[in-house]
Amino acid sequence: MNDSMSIPHLIMNASLVVQLVMLLLLAASVASWIVIFQRGFALRRAEKAYRDFEDRFWSGVDLNELYRELPAEQESLGAEHVFRSGFREFNRLMAKTQSTEAVLEGVQRGQRVALSREEDRLQLHLTFLATVASASPYIGLFGTVWGIMGSFQSLSMAQQATLSTVAPWIAEALVATAMGLFAAIPAVIFYNRLSAHATRLLGKYENFAEEFHAILHRNLQGRSERAAS
Amino acid sequence: MAKRERRVGYGWPTLLAIGVHVAALLLTIIKWPASEPEPTSSSVVQATLVRAETATDQPQQTEESAPAASQAEEETPDEPPAPDTNEEAPSEPDETSVPEVSDTAVEQARAEAQRLQEEAERAAQARAEAEAERQRQQEEAERRAEAERQRQQEEAERQAEAERQRQQEEAERQAEAERKRQQEEAERQAEAERKRQQEEAEAARQRELAERAAQANASSLESMISEEQQSIANAEQAREAANGFKNLVRRYVEQSWNLPPSASRQLRAIVRIQLLPTGELVGATITQSSGDAAFDRSVINAVERAAPFREMSELDASVQRQFREFNLDFNPEDIR
Numbered sequence: 001m002n003d004s005m006s007i008p009h010l011i012m013n014a015s016l017v018v019q020l021v022m023l024l025l026l027a028a029s030v031a032s033w034i035v036i037f038q039r040g041f042a043l044r045r046a047e048k049a050y051r052d053f054e055d056r057f058w059s060g061v062d063l064n065e066l067y068r069e070l071p072a073e074q075e076s077l078g079a080e081h082v083f084r085s086g087f088r089e090f091n092r093l094m095a096k097t098q099s100t101e102a103v104l105e106g107v108q109r110g111q112r113v114a115l116s117r118e119e120d121r122l123q124l125h126l127t128f129l130a131t132v133a134s135a136s137p138y139i140g141l142f143g144t145v146w147g148i149m150g151s152f153q154s155l156s157m158a159q160q161a162t163l164s165t166v167a168p169w170i171a172e173a174l175v176a177t178a179m180g181l182f183a184a185i186p187a188v189i190f191y192n193r194l195s196a197h198a199t200r201l202l203g204k205y206e207n208f209a210e211e212f213h214a215i216l217h218r219n220l221q222g223r224s225e226r227a228a229s
Numbered sequence: 230m231a232k233r234e235r236r237v238g239y240g241w242p243t244l245l246a247i248g249v250h251v252a253a254l255l256l257t258i259i260k261w262p263a264s265e266p267e268p269t270s271s272s273v274v275q276a277t278l279v280r281a282e283t284a285t286d287q288p289q290q291t292e293e294s295a296p297a298a299s300q301a302e303e304e305t306p307d308e309p310p311a312p313d314t315n316e317e318a319p320s321e322p323d324e325t326s327v328p329e330v331s332d333t334a335v336e337q338a339r340a341e342a343q344r345l346q347e348e349a350e351r352a353a354q355a356r357a358e359a360e361a362e363r364q365r366q367q368e369e370a371e372r373r374a375e376a377e378r379q380r381q382q383e384e385a386e387r388q389a390e391a392e393r394q395r396q397q398e399e400a401e402r403q404a405e406a407e408r409k410r411q412q413e414e415a416e417r418q419a420e421a422e423r424k425r426q427q428e429e430a431e432a433a434r435q436r437e438l439a440e441r442a443a444q445a446n447a448s449s450l451e452s453m454i455s456e457e458q459q460s461i462a463n464a465e466q467a468r469e470a471a472n473g474f475k476n477l478v479r480r481y482v483e484q485s486w487n488l489p490p491s492a493s494r495q496l497r498a499i500v501r502i503q504l505l506p507t508g509e510l511v512g513a514t515i516t517q518s519s520g521d522a523a524f525d526r527s528v529i530n531a532v533e534r535a536a537p538f539r540e541m542s543e544l545d546a547s548v549q550r551q552f553r554e555f556n557l558d559f560n561p562e563d564i565r
Contacts, residue, residue, distance in 0.1 A: 007257040026250070033246030034239065042237040160511060182253070 007175060014172045015150050021143030021176050025136055029183035032132040035125045036190040043197045046078050046122065050204060053079045057208075063087060063215075078118060078201075079208045085114040086209065090216055098227075100220045107216055111209045118205055122198040126191060133187035140180015147173025333461065334441035342434030349426035357419035364412055371408075375401065474552055478502070478538050486531035488561055489523040496521055498528050499558040506549055508541030516556060528559050 011022060056066065057079075067087050070076055076084050089110035093103040151169030158165050382393055445461065499517035504510060513532040515525045541549060 008254075030246050030250055033249050034242045037242030037245045038237055038239055041242065045237065160505070162505060 010168070010172045010175050013168070014147065014175070018143045018147045018150075018173065018176055021139060021146070022179055025139055025143075025176070025179040025183050028132045028136050028139075029179070029186075032129055032183060032187045032190075035129055036186065036194070039125060039129075039194045040190075043122065043194060043201065047197075047201055049077065050079050050201065050208075053083075054208065057083070067091075077121070079205055081118060082111050082114045082205055082209050083212060085110040086212055086216070098224075100224055103220060104213070104217055107213060111213065115202070115205055115209060119198075119202050122201060123195065126195050126198065129187045129191040129194070133184050133191055136180045136183040136187070137177075138180070140177040140183075143176025143180070144173045147176060334445055335438060338434055338437045338441060341437070342430055345430045345433065346427060349430055350423060353419060353423035353426060356422070357416070360415050360419065361412075364408075364415065368408060371404065375404075474538075474540060474544060474548070475555060475557070477540055478535070479557055481535040481538060482528075482531045482557070482559070485534040486559075487527055489521075489527050491521060491523055494561055496524050497558060497560045498525050499556050500528055500532060501554065501556050502532060503554045504536075504538065504541055504552060506542065506553075508536075508538040510536030510538075517558075524561075 011019070014022065067084065070080055070084055086107045089106045090103060093106045097103060148170060151166055151173065154169065155166055379397060382397075383390060386393065496519040497517075498515055498519040501514050501516045502510070503512045510533060513529050515529065518525055541552065544552070
């Protein structure tokens, strides 16, 4: 491979439109990698935090104590958030009503809201990855088609149509497609991986919410029977 | 509890992402060790040198006899121009013409061979000198290291000095012998190389001599004594024709030329031929018509049939450029 066909040289010599396309693709690639790393770290930490919280929850600690230990509403994340909003709703309603159904319904609503917030937080920016994954091959293809159009236009001016007059143009144009694929492939792979991770974590939160709900239900049931007797 | 840690910032991910891209870019920039073309050995270089110089010599010779040569070409265009006239060399040489002809030929050949030999000798000498220089540097480094080691040893172990001295001397002697052997070998190699080149030059000279003599014989058989000068020029011209790509093309075209019945001897057409570097024909156009459309057409047909001229790709790039577009003129006399 001689020097004039090296990739940086090809990029430098490409036409303006193709260069813009390449720049766009480069930006998309960098941004998608930022999202990949940020989400990867965030999900791993969320999973670890969930495991810690679950251990604490099932260690037999008093729920009121646990509630008091946890930080304020805005700070809590994940399963803690679900627990906090459910328990707060439970405490408030217990003071106001004797109806078991009303209390449990309030708890459920609070947990649903918390879960929906958590879902939103876990899947933050993942749609961006999906967009990069699906759009960047097309953007790259556009650059290639544009470059090849240019090469054929210049070919029509040339006296002799040999392969060596066309080859640099086509190689330049193909760099755009290569960059599109370079941006798209990691985005596809990590989108699948990260969204599966987020869904799994969300499933765990939901299970936890159901379990917590069952505990409160059992608690209320015992109390109402005691009150009746 | 580690609540603060759970919020992941964008600083590290940004750095990592940029790192990934820089690494990818470096991978494309780094020149992986590729199998580089071996530097052509000096003997090959010299071989091309020899040919280039004979090529530059020939135009001078032909220029001297240019008018005669052109005449000769018109008169005897079918004479095989390649050096394979050797086989066709007649068995009975013409006694009257041989001595003089071969004299000039021999003189030329000898001068040329002399020059070649000198060149080869110079090159061999230069190589031997470079070799000796390298050898000397190596020796010096070796000697310095040896002295250093010796001094340290003397300081460290005084009681075993005598014994070690002896060993060192022996080692030195061995190293000396080794060095000498290497030097001798290098010299022998250089000598052998020089001898080989001399032999080559000699062989080339002989061959040329034989060729020239044979050619001179052949032409002198055909021509009269008065045409001796012309016949030498003719032979030279023929040799150049073998070298010249243009004449090659002309020969190919003439081989595949079907003359129309209407063609007369006075017709003459100049064709412009455009070629690709591979020898493929791009186009052939008549630049100066003969006035006879059928004749012109037959010339164009012949060029198209004779293409491609694969010899084009064997030419040097500089020569190739010269033949990307060139004119050839055709005349029915050429092939009769």
